[in-house]
Amino acid sequence: CTQKTSYRSFYFFAKDIVQLKSLWSLQFGNYLQSFKSNSFQILSHFTMQTVTLIPGDGIGPEISTAVMKIFEAAKAPIQWEERNVTAIQGPGGKWMIPPDAKESMDKNKMGLKGPLKTPIAAGHPSMNLLLRKTFDLYANVRPCMSIEGYKTPYTDVDLVTIRENTEGEYSGIEHIIVDGVVQSIKLITETASKRIAEYAFEYARNNQRTSVTAVHKANIMRMSDGLFLRKCREVAENYKDVKFREMYLDTVCLNMVQDPTQFDVLVMPNLYGDILSDLCAGLIGGLGVTPSGNIGANGVAIFESVHGTAPDIAGLDMANPTALLLSAVMMLRHMGLHAYADKIQIACFDTIKDKKVLTGDLGGKSKCSEFTGEICRRVQDME
Amino acid sequence: TYTFCCRHTVTLIPGDGIGPELLSHVREVFRYSCVPVDFEVVHVNSALASQDDMDNAITAIRRNGVALKGNIETKHTLPPSVKSRNNILRTSLDLYANVMHCQSLSGVQTRHKNIDIMIIRENTEGEYSNLEHESVSGVVESLKIITRNNSLRIAEYAFKLAREKGRRRVTAVHKANIMKLGDGLFLQCCKEVASGYPDITFDSMIVDNTTMQLVSKPQQFDVMVMPNLYGNVVSNVCAGLVGGPGLVPGANYGRDYAVFETATRNTGKSIAGRNIANPTAMLLASCMMLDHLKLNDYASLIRNGVLTTMNETRVVAHSRYWGLGTTSDVVQSVMKNIQSKGQLTAEL
Numbered sequence: 001c002t003q004k005t006s007y008r009s010f011y012f013f014a015k016d017i018v019q020l021k022s023l024w025s026l027q028f029g030n031y032l033q034s035f036k037s038n039s040f041q042i043l044s045h046f047t048m049q050t051v052t053l054i055p056g057d058g059i060g061p062e063i064s065t066a067v068m069k070i071f072e073a074a075k076a077p078i079q080w081e082e083r084n085v086t087a088i089q090g091p092g093g094k095w096m097i098p099p100d101a102k103e104s105m106d107k108n109k110m111g112l113k114g115p116l117k118t119p120i121a122a123g124h125p126s127m128n129l130l131l132r133k134t135f136d137l138y139a140n141v142r143p144c145m146s147i148e149g150y151k152t153p154y155t156d157v158d159l160v161t162i163r164e165n166t167e168g169e170y171s172g173i174e175h176i177i178v179d180g181v182v183q184s185i186k187l188i189t190e191t192a193s194k195r196i197a198e199y200a201f202e203y204a205r206n207n208q209r210t211s212v213t214a215v216h217k218a219n220i221m222r223m224s225d226g227l228f229l230r231k232c233r234e235v236a237e238n239y240k241d242v243k244f245r246e247m248y249l250d251t252v253c254l255n256m257v258q259d260p261t262q263f264d265v266l267v268m269p270n271l272y273g274d275i276l277s278d279l280c281a282g283l284i285g286g287l288g289v290t291p292s293g294n295i296g297a298n299g300v301a302i303f304e305s306v307h308g309t310a311p312d313i314a315g316l317d318m319a320n321p322t323a324l325l326l327s328a329v330m331m332l333r334h335m336g337l338h339a340y341a342d343k344i345q346i347a348c349f350d351t352i353k354d355k356k357v358l359t360g361d362l363g364g365k366s367k368c369s370e371f372t373g374e375i376c377r378r379v380q381d382m383e
Numbered sequence: 384t385y386t387f388c389c390r391h392t393v394t395l396i397p398g399d400g401i402g403p404e405l406l407s408h409v410r411e412v413f414r415y416s417c418v419p420v421d422f423e424v425v426h427v428n429s430a431l432a433s434q435d436d437m438d439n440a441i442t443a444i445r446r447n448g449v450a451l452k453g454n455i456e457t458k459h460t461l462p463p464s465v466k467s468r469n470n471i472l473r474t475s476l477d478l479y480a481n482v483m484h485c486q487s488l489s490g491v492q493t494r495h496k497n498i499d500i501m502i503i504r505e506n507t508e509g510e511y512s513n514l515e516h517e518s519v520s521g522v523v524e525s526l527k528i529i530t531r532n533n534s535l536r537i538a539e540y541a542f543k544l545a546r547e548k549g550r551r552r553v554t555a556v557h558k559a560n561i562m563k564l565g566d567g568l569f570l571q572c573c574k575e576v577a578s579g580y581p582d583i584t585f586d587s588m589i590v591d592n593t594t595m596q597l598v599s600k601p602q603q604f605d606v607m608v609m610p611n612l613y614g615n616v617v618s619n620v621c622a623g624l625v626g627g628p629g630l631v632p633g634a635n636y637g638r639d640y641a642v643f644e645t646a647t648r649n650t651g652k653s654i655a656g657r658n659i660a661n662p663t664a665m666l667l668a669s670c671m672m673l674d675h676l677k678l679n680d681y682a683s684l685i686r687n688g689v690l691t692t693m694n695e696t697r698v699v700a701h702s703r704y705w706g707l708g709t710t711s712d713v714v715q716s717v718m719k720n721i722q723s724k725g726q727l728t729a730e731l
Binding site for chain 1: 495526649
């Protein structure tokens, strides 16, 4: 048959997958929805997609291997192109990432990254910052959902923090005015605020989330957070199907630790996003189980684990690959590969729920390879 | 029997939202307990753009030295040049230390137990410096100022308080990995002051990790010191952990003046006028004020009345999380507990 007819038949096949997915959705609610990515929706179901893989430092390589194994067991149509990122100085002394890494990302658009170490006093900015600047990764998205089987004092957490990732308090502009007086500049621009607000509402709409809450401190920072808030309000006008709320940062913190279920999608400038996203990660069990995605301009998206490199357990087969795995699952959804995403996620959650094979940080005694093996086995059993 | 040498006059700023009703309950309890304090009430109209109200309030506080206040709303309909009145009050009177003591209460059901954290927050500079401008259209710069003097001052306050209260450890909260100069200076000052207190352990923690630790293991913290904005975040997280905004009192201390209020400074517009706000925080704040005025016996009397209500008689104000009592129920219970101590009280 021609290419066209096979696309059509696969499209109908894809619809079945969507229906199957909705059954799983009943169990896992909103987290199973994807955010739309036009170019990947239908095609990706049967063509191999190349993803740039940056294993990172410390435990990075072993958890990346774990993810690759699990993807292989799930027969996901992903091929990996490994690249390393270290800071190199280009012509003119400007720090940048190696050109082959940049080329690979620009070509593949999708990236998965393990933890990168930031050496102190290395003379160059952090690698994460370099990546952010290189690909204009303007939105950091962290879905936080309680994991059944990994008990924390908070159950039923199901929210998403969307953080503006390029400006705000992290502009890096600081001056010593006179000896003993330092000024740090927080930059808020109309364009960046509008862009992040639009992304937040698009995300909410595409993932069937009901509300977006803008987090700010416009009572104190009248002009800067005032501008951010104004832009959010303007964008909210075009998304009447999504409920818009605004809340002070302190009120959000106060309510978040008492009842996190009242929050859905949160959008905020850089610093508040940094603090709140880590607070929410703490609610569900920490950085070892929290996925994260960075959305950039020109369709680039890099998904990453946000924990550290854990040099003390590197190479000892003790690492927990959950964070990187869930980030990879987030990537699959972004690419429209929901069936594979669901399969791998269910396998991972079931393994944790079962409590028989858990890594040390989850309260078990198993090795990373054993944990990985268990997830692979479950994935294969689902075939 | 009580001996009192003089009556004190305290400035009272009702503020907006639940402020007026909570403060009237404080006055009720004070009257009932024959507390030798007179209140000079000063109103601030948050709807007006002019500074006159605030100037009057500040003058009154300078005159009396001590104030008890509700939160003054910052209306977003007014232009950005109109700054937060609460902030103006703090900076004009140089109330550089905001102190909050978060303790788990036995009668309050929370996810975490055995929390006992003192938070000392720099109250006048940092991100709350009110220096903003639009350099080009669509680009706003907001300046965060950190000075050596204020950082040393707040660190000194934190360590001195820790020593006074017999606390073992002070943790500085910062983001010096990103704001290397600003928070770096703050951290440096804390380290300098720490060297003068070898009996107290000093460590530091980055603010995002701090919030993560607070929601998983808050018992690890003892005394925490930090710049303004992180103080806002951490104090609200801690207040939430011990049971909410209705429970924790806060104090703002300067060299010459002291202003007492609820720790999380909420206006509570949505619950105002419905007799459901929790008066505990404001009552405990008034006890902190009485301690400051050296009226310790009255402070203990009222504080015990409030804590007995919380922990034993379990009369709780309306909360979406527990209890369906009214503000009046709680206040009545507090006054009954005060009366039961057998002290001289006014007619109920």
